[in-house]
Amino acid sequence: MIGVARVYRWELAKLLAQKRTYLGLGTAMIVPVIFVVVLQFQSGGPTDVPLGRYIRDSGVVTPLIVLLFMSIWGFPLIAALVAGDIVASESHNGTLKTILTRSRERGQVFAGKALAAFTYTLSAVVAMGVVGVIAGSIAFGFHSFTSLSGTPVSAVRGLALMLASLAVYVVPLAGIAAFGLLVSTVTRNSAASVVSTLMFALFMQLIGVLPGTESIRPYLLGTQFDAWHGFLRTPTDWTPVVRAMWVSAIYIFVPLFGAYLVFVRRDVAGD
Amino acid sequence: MTDAAPVIARGLVKRYGDIVAVAGVDLTVEPGDVFGYLGPNGAGKTTSLRMMLGLIRPTAGSAKLFGRDPIVDGVKALEGVAGFVEGPAFYPYLSGRRNLQLLADYDEPNSSSLIEEVLETVELRDRAKDRVGGYSHGMRQRLGIAAALLRQPRLLLLDEPATGLDPAGMRDMRDLIRRLAGEGLTIMLSSHLLYEVEELCNRVAIIRKGSIVYEGQLGDLLATATTSYRLKTRDPERARTICLNQSGVENVTIEGDELRFSADEDAVAALSVALGQARVAITQLVAEVASLEELFLGMTGGESSDHDRQAVAS
Ligand SMILES: Nc1ncnc2c1ncn2[C@@H]1O[C@H](COP(=O)(O)OP(=O)(O)O)[C@@H](O)[C@H]1O
Ligand SMILES: [Mg+2]
Numbered sequence: 113m114i115g116v117a118r119v120y121r122w123e124l125a126k127l128l129a130q131k132r133t134y135l136g137l138g139t140a141m142i143v144p145v146i147f148v149v150v151l152q153f154q155s156g157g158p159t160d161v162p163l164g165r166y167i168r169d170s171g172v173v174t175p176l177i178v179l180l181f182m183s184i185w186g187f188p189l190i191a192a193l194v195a196g197d198i199v200a201s202e203s204h205n206g207t208l209k210t211i212l213t214r215s216r217e218r219g220q221v222f223a224g225k226a227l228a229a230f231t232y233t234l235s236a237v238v239a240m241g242v243v244g245v246i247a248g249s250i251a252f253g254f255h256s257f258t259s260l261s262g263t264p265v266s267a268v269r270g271l272a273l274m275l276a277s278l279a280v281y282v283v284p285l286a287g288i289a290a291f292g293l294l295v296s297t298v299t300r301n302s303a304a305s306v307v308s309t310l311m312f313a314l315f316m317q318l319i320g321v322l323p324g325t326e327s328i329r330p331y332l333l334g335t336q337f338d339a340w341h342g343f344l345r346t347p348t349d350w351t352p353v354v355r356a357m358w359v360s361a362i363y364i365f366v367p368l369f370g371a372y373l374v375f376v377r378r379d380v381a382g383d
Numbered sequence: 384m385t386d387a388a389p390v391i392a393r394g395l396v397k398r399y400g401d402i403v404a405v406a407g408v409d410l411t412v413e414p415g416d417v418f419g420y421l422g423p424n425g426a427g428k429t430t431s432l433r434m435m436l437g438l439i440r441p442t443a444g445s446a447k448l449f450g451r452d453p454i455v456d457g458v459k460a461l462e463g464v465a466g467f468v469e470g471p472a473f474y475p476y477l478s479g480r481r482n483l484q485l486l487a488d489y490d491e492p493n494s495s496s497l498i499e500e501v502l503e504t505v506e507l508r509d510r511a512k513d514r515v516g517g518y519s520h521g522m523r524q525r526l527g528i529a530a531a532l533l534r535q536p537r538l539l540l541l542d543e544p545a546t547g548l549d550p551a552g553m554r555d556m557r558d559l560i561r562r563l564a565g566e567g568l569t570i571m572l573s574s575h576l577l578y579e580v581e582e583l584c585n586r587v588a589i590i591r592k593g594s595i596v597y598e599g600q601l602g603d604l605l606a607t608a609t610t611s612y613r614l615k616t617r618d619p620e621r622a623r624t625i626c627l628n629q630s631g632v633e634n635v636t637i638e639g640d641e642l643r644f645s646a647d648e649d650a651v652a653a654l655s656v657a658l659g660q661a662r663v664a665i666t667q668l669v670a671e672v673a674s675l676e677e678l679f680l681g682m683t684g685g686e687s688s689d690h691d692r693q694a695v696a697s
Pocket of ligand 1: 381402403404405422423424425427428429431
């Protein structure tokens with residue numbers, strides 16, 4: 113465990129020293145700001161999405177609306193940017209052979225990397241949420257708003273529900289990151305991994321909107337990005353939340369385990 | 384287990400599809416050796432070292448370090464072992480010191496208390512705060528040695544440590560390796576440059592197209608070598624006749640007033656006596672430095688490049 117913790121710490125340090133980390137986190141933070149600024153100059157709003165009509169009622173709603181817009185490719189791209197790179201870049205630079213000839217087992221190195229990729233993913237979503245609430249509250253105030261069931265929600269309770277929503281949202285996003293780790297490990301090519309991870313996310317969304325896929329829709333990764341809606345109903349609808357947990361768990365652990373097996377056995381040769 | 388030899392490779396094979404990178408390597412590195420692993424580019428040196436370090440799986444055979452197989456024992460097999468293959472690689476966006484701090488944290492026991500000392504050893508202390516991205520090739524090689532020394536190894540595996548360095552850098556690298564060997568480290572280093580090995584190593588293995596063609600004492604190898612000589616005398620014509628009649632003196636040619644021939648040490652000794660007895664005054668008798676080179680060319684099928692010969696001359 114100490115071994116994994118040491119690797120994890122350094123993986124975070126490496127992320128903090130790389131531009132792409134700030135590109136991802138910066139994007140996650142700038143999108144809600146742009147969103148709020150644009151709404152300040154326009155009279156309309158995103159009335160066609162859930163909660164869209166209440167966007168001007170309270171700053172607490174802002175991150176939730178941004179979540180909806182960033183689900184298609186925004187957050188998947190942000191997650192892929194690091195998860196797709198974290199193993200591949202070290203294969204490419206040759207640093208993998210440097211760290212694998214010390215005293216850490218390959219499994220420990222992989223675990224540290226996976227944890228770091230998930231931590232970054234979580235950070236991006238939290239960063240968006242924090243910036244979104246602040247920007248939204250400056251623009252629209254910190255007020256109560258109306259839930260998806262039409263009942264009023266106080267500002268403070270809304271804030272708690274928003275945080276719970278972000279937490280539930282991160283879980284399927286971790287599924288995207290896990291897929292990114294798998295392709296990163298298998299292809300050893302950073303750009304290819306980022307692109308194919310994004311493609312995977314878009315594909316998941318796409319088959320969810322095709323006619324005839326209704327029966328499998330609840331089990332697609334893309335669907336789980338809407339699970340947090342359950343928190344904004346009265347009473348709370350736990351069904352989509354619970355399903356998001358176990359469905360996402362499959363999407364996380366299957367590629368993660370595959371990536372682990374490849375990582376511990378693979379040849380580390382120049383490529 | 385600790386009294387097992389530092390490196391024992393037996394029947395080591397690595398295939399990549401149809402490509403046979405290493406066809407069957409047997410070699411033993413004894414404690415205290417500075418072992419030269421010689422072969423032209425593409426012979427399979429790096430691939431062999433990768434297998435020894437557990438970075439790639441052998442297709443067949445095994446490599447054991449102090450009796451432990453990295454495929455079976457994982458990183459435990461690397462206890463007391465350090466090195467690099469194909470040029471040491473670091474995180475370009477971190478400083479040299481920070482790279483070492485990272486690697487020290489990956490060591491068991493943690494080796495961070497040695498960082499300043501190893502930076503001093505490789506003379507990188509005043510550049511340690513700079514990003515590795517801005518380092519020269521030579522500085523990276525030295526940082527690679529520093530990273531290896533952090534582990535306080537009993538065995539160092541170095542893949543072409545002096546390749547690509549300028550003459551001064553190469554001399555520094557050689558001095559460093561000699562000093563480390565003097566401190567009792569066992570060192571295995573690969574090279575496609577003979578003169579590096581000639582100066583540093585007591586034992587060598589020569590690999591050609593994935594197979595070992597010679598393993599043994601460097602001295603034994605040199606003794607069997609027929610060395611080429613340049614001879615200048617006051618009477619080149621008579622000297623030539625004597626050379627042609629002297630047994631063990633081969634390939635006699637004449638260029639102006641200078642004779643060239645190849646011979647082993649005993650034959651040269653006999654020749655000088657014969658010249659003296661015939662009262663042919665010798666003004667110069669010089670052995671060509673490329674001795675091992677020629678031997679090597681013969682063994683490796685003449686694949687050595689012009690680049691090597693230039694480097695020998697420098
Ligand atoms: N990962 C790889 N995939 C395919 N062929 C390889 C790989 N690594 C090495 N080779 C081939 O194996 C041979 C030996 O390579 P190498 O061990 O790097 O030689 P050396 O270090 O002696 O120059 C070369 O022909 C090389 O092209
Ligand atoms: Mg090589």
